[in-house]
Amino acid sequence: MIKKLLLSIAAFLILGIGALVYLVAPHVATPKFIVQNKASVPIKVTAHWREKIKDLGELSPGTMIEFEVTDEAAMEFKATYPNGRVASSFPAVYFTSGTLTNAVVTDSSIEVITQL
Structure with missing residues (x-):
């Protein structure tokens, strides 16, 4: 018993x-970030938070990259197109522990969605 x-x-x-x-x-x-290039051209992407910049390199059309940041802040993404035009995801989106942020670069803009 x-x-x-x-x-x-x-x-x-x-x-x-x-x-x-x-x-x-x-x-x-740890906060995770996914960046997708849904533009029809290769783009160069950088992530900006606090005083830091992460160069994600050149993404070919259809490419996706994932990265993590051990911090808590607001992040902005910038994409440079082959013609020199720069798109920004301003205003920056807040991230903290456990968040997943998706940034999708299109031919005209960067769309960012954050979820817990």
Whole structure:
């Protein structure tokens, strides 16, 4: 009887800890960013936050790149087209632990969506 009770308590604790980890993990995870080039031309992309700049390089049409930043701030993306035109995702979007930010570069603009 006591053995069954102890096993039940242990199973309950294991399930409880697992549920807690599942619920808390997204809120402490490193912010992730995905940048997609849906433009018809190659573009050069940079990410700007605080006083930092991350050069994501040149993305061919249809290319996607992922990166992480261990920080909490507002980020702006800039895309330079082959003709020299620069598009910006201004205003910058806020990111924090557990956020996933998608930036999609098109032939005319940069669309940014952040989700938790």
